[in-house]
Amino acid sequence: MLRKLMLSILAGTTLTGSAMAADLTSMSWDGIVAQAKEEGEVTWFQWYFEDRFRNVVPAFEEQYGIKVNLPDLDGGDAGLNKVMAEAGRETGAVDVLSISGDKTKAISPSDFFIGPILSLLPEANAVTDKAQGGDWGGYAIKFWGNQTGMGYDSNRVNLEDLPQTVAELETWMAANPQQLGFNFENGGSGPSFINNVARNILGLTGDAEAPESLDLAPVFDWFVDHEDEYVLTTSNNDSYARINSGEFLMVPVWEDGIAGLIQSGEMGGHIKVYLPEWGMNGGGNVVAIPKNAPHPAAALVFISWLTSAETQTELNKTFGSAPSNSNSDDSFALISNAERANSTNWSGGALPADAVVPAVIENVFQR
Amino acid sequence: MPRYLRIVLLLTPGLGLVVVMMSMVIYRAVAQSFGLYNFGGEDILSLAHWQEMFDNRRYWSALRWSGYIATTSALLSVALAYPLALWLRRPFFGSTILSAMIKAPYFVPGLVAAFLLINVISFHGFVNEFMIWIGLWDKPVRMQNDENGYAIIGLQVWKQLPLAFLLLLGSIQSIPDSVLHAAQDLGAGTLARFRRVVLPLTMKAMQAALVLIFIGAAGDFSFQAIAGPARKNSMATLMTQLQGSNYSDWNGAAVVGVTLMGLSLVGAVALAGFVQLMTKFTENVR
Amino acid sequence: MKRRHISTILAIAVSFALFFWLAIPFAMAVMWSMVDPGHPWSYPDILPPKLSFERWRVVWETTSLPTAMLNSYTLAPVAGICTLLLAAPTAYAFGREEFRGKAIAQVVILIPLVLPGFVTAVFFASLLLSLGIFEKYPAVLLGHIVLYMPYAVRILSVSFSQVQDDVVNAARDLGASPFEVFRAAYFPVLKPGIFAAFLIVFVLSIEEFAIAFIVGVPDFTTIPTILFSYLGFEFVRTNAAVVALILVVPNVILMLVLERLLQSANPASVSGKG
Known part of the structure; x- marks a missing residue:
């Protein structure tokens, strides 16, 4: 069209x-x-x-x-x-x-x-x-x-206790119901989370080959099964405002988004960002x-x-954006260089975001 | 100058402009829903876009949702406006301030109203902190973007109650005291008087209030976009989304737009008819 | 006596309820607008740690709020005047002439009020797109004129109907020119209606969101479209609070003035009967 x-x-x-x-x-x-x-x-x-x-x-x-x-x-x-x-x-x-x-x-x-x-x-x-x-x-x-990652309230939760894999995420969500919020529209932080959780569920991480026919049913099931444990927000910024006001322990975020809000005094510096092993899109x-x-x-x-x-x-x-000029200095980022290795690509790999996010919206969130 | 020509000339700039513009807009919506004025593609008269929407879950979900929000808001606003209008029918100490405060939300733009509400009901907002402070709740309740749409219905009522109140007040005030007193003398209780005297005499105003609030709430965009549940679309948000850049589906948006006009019409006729029937029925009941 | 007593108690109780109905929401908005940028208001602070007008300054200097205000406040009076001028002949016909089909015409003029705003906006935009009209200001202006024509026609036709025939005839008999007849017989009666019609179109145009949003974006911002972006995609509570207050306060004042005018002019038109 x-x-x-x-x-x-x-x-x-x-x-x-x-x-x-x-x-x-x-x-x-x-x-x-x-x-x-x-x-x-x-x-x-x-x-x-x-x-x-x-x-x-x-x-x-x-x-x-x-x-x-x-x-x-x-x-x-x-x-x-x-x-x-x-x-x-x-x-x-x-x-x-x-x-x-x-x-x-x-x-x-x-x-x-x-x-x-x-x-x-x-x-x-x-x-x-x-x-x-x-x-x-x-x-x-x-x-x-820019890089998406998981924002967390460092006043109330320690980095060591946060999940790194989808299996750990499941345990964490069960132990902390409704403490994870994410959006599926109005900004890419939530879609990045959905995308990467789906990649892990389907085993399509890293250099995996794209399957002949894509069966998303296990992804739909995952989001339906855990429906009571997460909360849907309405935009990137809605997630930010609500983790800042103490409603959530963890939300997907844009690294630059959080850095910007902290700089301008709209968010407290206790909100930090990490890039889990399950991967988040950059x-x-x-x-x-x-x-x-x-x-x-x-x-x-x-x-x-x-x-x-x-x-x-x-x-x-x-x-806090990642510089795009190879001669510039990037020492002010929120995410450590070691964690940046976990960065994944929106459209690359075996499961691009476009192939999974709209389907999850129609079959899970707005079913 | 012949008289009819004079009238036509007088009506042209105002009524004429409205008729031309609105019929163009309505025609366009209908035509695009059937595949005409297809930006880019060929103009093919077809039912394909309707078919496509009928197969889309989000279309039905939005239609049900808008119908639910509009009906609930209209009935609730009128139900609340009746006692207020009856109470404030005659002036008494403080009644001017009271009616001014009831009317005030009508002057507040919808976007501002939605913003005010989400502040108050946010996770650590006033309502939660207050309820915890007085000990009724032991932990905050998540009220923002609630799945049942209570926030949107609350907003609609907050904003539309004044309209129902004004319409009903005007109508109630025009009932002569003698009529009410006569009914009282005949031994009718409060409820019976309301049913047999007030209700029939204010039927027209109630119909107008229900219809106007229904149409307004069915076409709502702002409240849904700001305070509504993320899982749901209203007809207006769905239409805007389809027309917007991610899809650029004008034909799909047109199907939703035409359906929304249909929903407004059907809802309005149904509510007006319901009131008529109900009034007739209660009048005859002893 | 006892009944009046109950009434007073009830009035006080409901006044309290309404105070919370209005005062708390606005107080929260004022507080959010005054959160000092150096001291963010986050959990578990019950109240903002520090209040200042710094946020107002920042919003004024770094957002396009000044442009949006300029757009809104230049659009609204023009819309008011244009609507008034275009509505007057129709209102005259409705108020002072009898003709076949008048009842139908009086209903038809109300169509813009009952058509869902976003349907009007989206298909108005579609119309403009295929006509190749890209100028936003005249497009939004035309939209507002059509949208608010019913209000102006309605208020003015009541005013026209209140002009006394014998005064008009007397002025004519005395040999007054059409202009003098208008000034002596019509204008004094019409004046409150003219002000009221202008004011209502002005206020509604400032608040209008659907057309400004669908037709005007992205380059023609008005106060409501800026507010929507701070409430939606770019949700920033503090900025939204500032913009919301800037939108609502002048309009509430104008609406109070309007209500006075309408009451003095023709009470019937307030309640929608007329």
Whole structure:
């Protein structure tokens, strides 16, 4: 459906954009910066931490004299949706679009974005166009690395007592009923948990081969059998608010989400994060320039600044995100490097999240 | 200028605009549910989208849920509004403040109301801490996003009670005292007077209140999205979800939208008819 | 005498109940909005460890609340005036003319009120998408005008019907121009109705969520859409508390003014009878 919508919009629409794209890819970096300064502003569609990014972007504004507009978005797809719906417009409203790294499934980069832009960037050899299992072919650059894990209330529970395997998780849940909460929509922390528990139940962890026919019944049974022991929350942030208010001992979280809330004083520092042996998904987000961007050069300069080693180090300090520039420093993360080995991939492996989470929602949570 | 032309011209900017816009919106919903105006794909008139929804568990679950919430909220609001309206029918010391406080929630936007409620009922919120403090509960009760929708029904009643109250109050106040007194003189007790005099004379207002609250609650999005159980969708949240970017299924959303309009209509007619029957019945009962 | 006694006791008791019905929820919202960013309010603190207005400053400076307020407060008066102007002729016809089908017309104008808001919003958006209309402000404005037309028509038609024929005729007989007739005979009677209709459209437009959310997102934010994001996807209780208070307080005040106006203008229209 999504693809059909895009194709119809694309037919006979993107000519003006390509002309501009050609301009940018054939210019020198100095020429691009000069044009960017002339354009004078850039609109960045970023769907999380907009408020706190407003404290980060002034560094860019000061350096280049280019103003950054950061509208508040509601949810990860609002911006992508808008760019796709308005691809037919000669001049769009979005200069820089943040997208979850795995969205290569939903959108064809070369149809919608200016590029390839990777090779144009001054720090091209330290940044990447691959994130969360998606390969953007140089049309989008990774600017954010993130990891899901299990958040716990360290005032009331010790790390040694927390489960590392699904078998231990079962024992723990039976001993601490309704002390585990997770979401299945409005954010990926809960879906990551569902995904990885399912992988363990089906024995599809690590390098396991994908089975010929996938039978999810044991996964449905697991979530039905333990229904009285867990609580469903309504979003990432609902889980965060409720573990902070003492309702749960453990919830799946985004590492950067927790780090950000602790930094801004919305959450107490007693909420900590660990990455259990059963695995939790890690991923990343990318930025790209829509073909009908009103300020394409400014957008490119902004992306170059955002993915630079210096800015990435700053983001790690401010948000706890994993840097996407290999020359930056990542010493401010909440999860230890040893635990990071347990990180799993959203779309990789024998059981991608998309193959299991919607089915669990329909057959268990909303049955 | 001929008179009819004058009337038509007068009606055009207001009524005309409403009719054109609303019929376009309704037509569009119906057409998209049958596969027309298919963004991207070909326009094929078909029942496929209805078929697809009929096979979808979430569709039926949302339909049942919205029907349940709307019916319960409408009946509960009216049941609570009656005694209040009867009590506040004549002014007495403090009655102005009382009716102002009953009416106040009507002025509070739904989103704010939902927020206020989830604060109060959260795990360590006021209600839990208070009940533990006075010793009625020994541990906090999880009330947020409860599976029975009590929070949503509570919100609907909180927000819609004023509407029922105002409609009933106006109607009750227009019953002449002499009528009530006459019934009393004939020896009718409070309940009998309510049944035989008040109920028939306020039937129209009660129907209006039930219908308006039912329609409002059936189409609810905000309360469901914020305070509703995660396991359930209301028709409006399901429709928005289908239309949203994860699915971009406008045709499926249209099926849900048309069903929601149908639910509103059927619910409204059923409630109004129920009141009519009930009034007739109680009138005849000795 | 005894009956009155009971009544007073009851009134006091219910006042207490209603105090908790209203005061506690709002007190919690005020407290959450004043949690100091340096001292998070987490379990087991019963009350926030430190209160300050710092959160208000942070929300004002780092969220798009100023833009949303600007959008909401520029949209609402324009919606009010446009609705008023478009509603007036229809209201005149309803209030002062007799014609066939009037009863039906008076019911038909109510359709926007009974159609579920999100159905209207989603298929209005679908309409805009295929018409290729991408400008958000006029789209949301048009939506609000249509949505709130019934209120304006209803209030104004009651006002029009209260204009006395003999005053109009007397003014005409004295040779007054149409404008002077309007000023002398119509305006004084219409004035409270005009204010009331404007105010109700204004308040409802500020609060409107469905159209602003479905049609306006992501770039046209209003106060309710920002509040929804702080209640849903980006749930942050403290920020939500600030935005909720900013949304609700002015509207409650305006609604109280409105009620006064409606009572003085035409009590019938408050209760929906008219």
